Amino acid sequence: MAQKSDMAQKSDVVHHYLRPKKKFPHVWCSGCGLGVILGSLIRSIDSLQMSKNDIVVCSGIGCSSRLPVYIDFNTLHTTHGRAIAFATGIKVAKPKLKVIVVTGDGDCLAIGGNHFIHACRRNIDITVILANNWIYGMTGGQFSPTTPTGSRGTTAPYGNLEQPFDPTSLAIAAGAAYVARSTVYHVNQLDKMIKGGLEKKGFSLVEIISNCHTYYGRLNREGDPVKMLQWQKKHAMPIEAARKLPPEKLEDKFITGVLHDVDKEEYCHRYDRLIRELANASRERS
Amino acid sequence: MKRVVKLLQGNEACVEGALMAGVRFFGGYPITPSTEIAEGMARRLPTIGGRFIQMEDEIGSIASIIGASCAGVKSMTATSGPGFSLMQENIGYAYITETPTVIVNVQRGGPSTGLPTKVSQSDTMQAGHGTHGDYYAIALVPSSVQEVLHFTIKAVNLSERFRTPVILLLDEVMAHMREKVDIPNPDEIEIVERKRPTVPPDWYKHFALTATGVSAMASFGDGYRYNITGLIHDELGFPTAEPSEIVAMLDKLKQKIVKHAESICEFETNGMEDDPKVAILSYGIVARAAKQAVIIAREHRLKVGAIRPTAIWPLATDSLRKRLKNVRQLIVAELNQGQLINLMKQHIDQRHTEIIPLQRYDGEIISPGQIFNKIKEIKHHGSEI
Numbered sequence: 001m002a003q004k005s006d007m008a009q010k011s012d013v014v015h016h017y018l019r020p021k022k023k024f025p026h027v028w029c030s031g032c033g034l035g036v037i038l039g040s041l042i043r044s045i046d047s048l049q050m051s052k053n054d055i056v057v058c059s060g061i062g063c064s065s066r067l068p069v070y071i072d073f074n075t076l077h078t079t080h081g082r083a084i085a086f087a088t089g090i091k092v093a094k095p096k097l098k099v100i101v102v103t104g105d106g107d108c109l110a111i112g113g114n115h116f117i118h119a120c121r122r123n124i125d126i127t128v129i130l131a132n133n134w135i136y137g138m139t140g141g142q143f144s145p146t147t148p149t150g151s152r153g154t155t156a157p158y159g160n161l162e163q164p165f166d167p168t169s170l171a172i173a174a175g176a177a178y179v180a181r182s183t184v185y186h187v188n189q190l191d192k193m194i195k196g197g198l199e200k201k202g203f204s205l206v207e208i209i210s211n212c213h214t215y216y217g218r219l220n221r222e223g224d225p226v227k228m229l230q231w232q233k234k235h236a237m238p239i240e241a242a243r244k245l246p247p248e249k250l251e252d253k254f255i256t257g258v259l260h261d262v263d264k265e266e267y268c269h270r271y272d273r274l275i276r277e278l279a280n281a282s283r284e285r286s
Numbered sequence: 287m288k289r290v291v292k293l294l295q296g297n298e299a300c301v302e303g304a305l306m307a308g309v310r311f312f313g314g315y316p317i318t319p320s321t322e323i324a325e326g327m328a329r330r331l332p333t334i335g336g337r338f339i340q341m342e343d344e345i346g347s348i349a350s351i352i353g354a355s356c357a358g359v360k361s362m363t364a365t366s367g368p369g370f371s372l373m374q375e376n377i378g379y380a381y382i383t384e385t386p387t388v389i390v391n392v393q394r395g396g397p398s399t400g401l402p403t404k405v406s407q408s409d410t411m412q413a414g415h416g417t418h419g420d421y422y423a424i425a426l427v428p429s430s431v432q433e434v435l436h437f438t439i440k441a442v443n444l445s446e447r448f449r450t451p452v453i454l455l456l457d458e459v460m461a462h463m464r465e466k467v468d469i470p471n472p473d474e475i476e477i478v479e480r481k482r483p484t485v486p487p488d489w490y491k492h493f494a495l496t497a498t499g500v501s502a503m504a505s506f507g508d509g510y511r512y513n514i515t516g517l518i519h520d521e522l523g524f525p526t527a528e529p530s531e532i533v534a535m536l537d538k539l540k541q542k543i544v545k546h547a548e549s550i551c552e553f554e555t556n557g558m559e560d561d562p563k564v565a566i567l568s569y570g571i572v573a574r575a576a577k578q579a580v581i582i583a584r585e586h587r588l589k590v591g592a593i594r595p596t597a598i599w600p601l602a603t604d605s606l607r608k609r610l611k612n613v614r615q616l617i618v619a620e621l622n623q624g625q626l627i628n629l630m631k632q633h634i635d636q637r638h639t640e641i642i643p644l645q646r647y648d649g650e651i652i653s654p655g656q657i658f659n660k661i662k663e664i665k666h667h668g669s670e671i
Contacts, residue, residue, distance in 0.1 A: 075511075086349045093310075094505075
């Protein structure tokens with residue numbers, strides 16, 4: 001039998017993890033970057049060689065948060081902004097589970113901003129996959145905490161008056177162990193970034209620059225999905241290359257790759273240690 | 287076996303009850319007057335292999351306990367009015383996703399920051415109708431520190447049995463008052479565990495429609511992989527907008543609570559045996575004053591009785607009406623501007639039983655003397671007592 005092409009093998013992997021009982025098609029617009037993220041997440045999980053039973057994928061509300069329903073794991077679609085808090089409860093209650101949160105820029109950084117920074121601070125072993133498309137897609141194109149100043153949204157009809165968050169800087173400052181950024185154009189890099197996050201013992205954030213041509217692209221005349229991916233290709237700068245360039249050459253670029261990777265004790269690990277210490281102390285007393 | 291008797295405050299009794307019932311996860315956020323529950327859990331849980339986490343706010347607290355319950359661990363949080371308001375959206379989430387959880391609300395004066403250190407019963411309605419959408423709540427209302435211990439166990443048991451969030455509604459006095467508490471032996475208490483699936487994973491439906499209205503519940507990591515969502519969902523947990531599936535799911539959620547109202551809500555009565563025409567209805571700390579008021583009134587040869595429900599959501603309305611059959615005047619005593627009284631007006635035929643308010647919302651408790659004065663007032667207006 002002829003060997004399957006690389007593409008066909010990759011497609012088999014994806015199909016192995018899609019839910020057989022879930023009715024397709026999915027809810028996303030054609031050309032949406034979330035399909036790429038779904039594929040990349042599946043390949044990254046597959047590379048861990050873990051049982052599907054030990055993986056939990058949690059999400060909040062928004063286009064990206066509809067992702068878990070399609071994949072064959074333990075999946076929890078929660079309330080707007082709260083996915084990380086739900087995930088925290090799951091992880092602390094059953095630390096053997098691999099807990100992943102799929103979220104968007106509005107869900108994670110606006111309504112869920114508080115849970116996000118505190119999960120970073122605790123350094124709890126959760127991987128957050130943040131699809132950043134600079135807009136609220138599901139509600140129809142309102143500006144988000146990552147919308148660039150001056151860009152338009154339906155609630156910023158004269159251009160966004162606010163300055164955007166950089167979620168990666170926020171996560172590093174708040175205490176995350178692993179922080180990476182990629183795009184839906186740089187798929188091979190994206191696979192590596194997500195895998196790195198999943199393998200990290202501690203809080204990890206993978207920010208993925210994605211395209212919402214339906215709203216962001218249309219409202220800001222950025223064109224169709226292809227044009228938006230070309231923009232990503234042109235403006236992404238790998239961190240290794242960026243280090244060698246003077247700041248003026250980086251003005252219209254965003255940095256991709258592993259931005260931060262440190263080893264420090266993880267929250268559940270610390271709690272397990274406390275339980276053992278208390279048990280030992282109690283044995284010594286009796 | 288030697289009996290263990292302790293002098294405990296309500297919040298401490300709540301911790302004891304929760305641990306006995308098998309709670310092994312607590313997510314909380316400090317708030318007066320409930321904080322001692324979080325403190326007790328933080329101290330005790332890691333010594334028995336459980337886990338406590340202080341979350342960044344009350345929204346995170348309830349989210350964390352729902353998550354922990356999905357992972358198969360009995361979970362609880364405790365808060366007071368402002369935190370209880372913040373939790374409401376996710377209480378609805380626990381309800382629609384049928385996730386067993388216990389939420390303790392130690393009531394203080396409101397609205398807003400209100401009276402943080404003062405007693406109140408002004409979350410009576412919020413406990414039953416706080417979250418958006420149609421919602422059928424369970425809210426237990428103990429009236430002694432001993433009962434706080436037992437009702438905490440009962441709250442955990444009911445949440446497991448019905449796969450639903452259960453509210454334990456205390457108040458500042460109940461939480462901080464110290465009383466003698468008989469600590470039950472483990473073999474004296476009934477512990478309920480959620481029904482686990484016995485079918486192979488392929489056949490498993492996390493939200494199966496069953497004759498009892500309660501479906502078996504697998505935990506994350508058990509090998510049953512399924513979807514949970516706050517969207518209206520089908521039996522498998524996938525979002526649906528199919529009218530017949532919407533109605534089936536909402537009816538299931540409602541019926542499993544409503545049908546069991548008579549077993550969830552019981553009544554304690556005092557002086558109701560000789561069919562008094564005047565009675566006092568109250569719950570929680572106020573019921574203690576009412577009990578004493580009955581004794582005082584009877585010393586004055588006034589035939590008065592007292593009745594108190596052990597749950598205000600759901601209210602066992604059939605047995606309530608039966609017990610009030612001969613009562614012509616019912617004093618509804620409560621620590622707010624009139625919440626329980628509206629429930630009573632909804633369920634009691636006022637052509638037969640006159641409903642008389644006795645309300646206090648100045649941060650102080652209703653005293654037995656105050657209730658007795660009300661009884662005398664009724665007598666003065668010509669009622670036969």
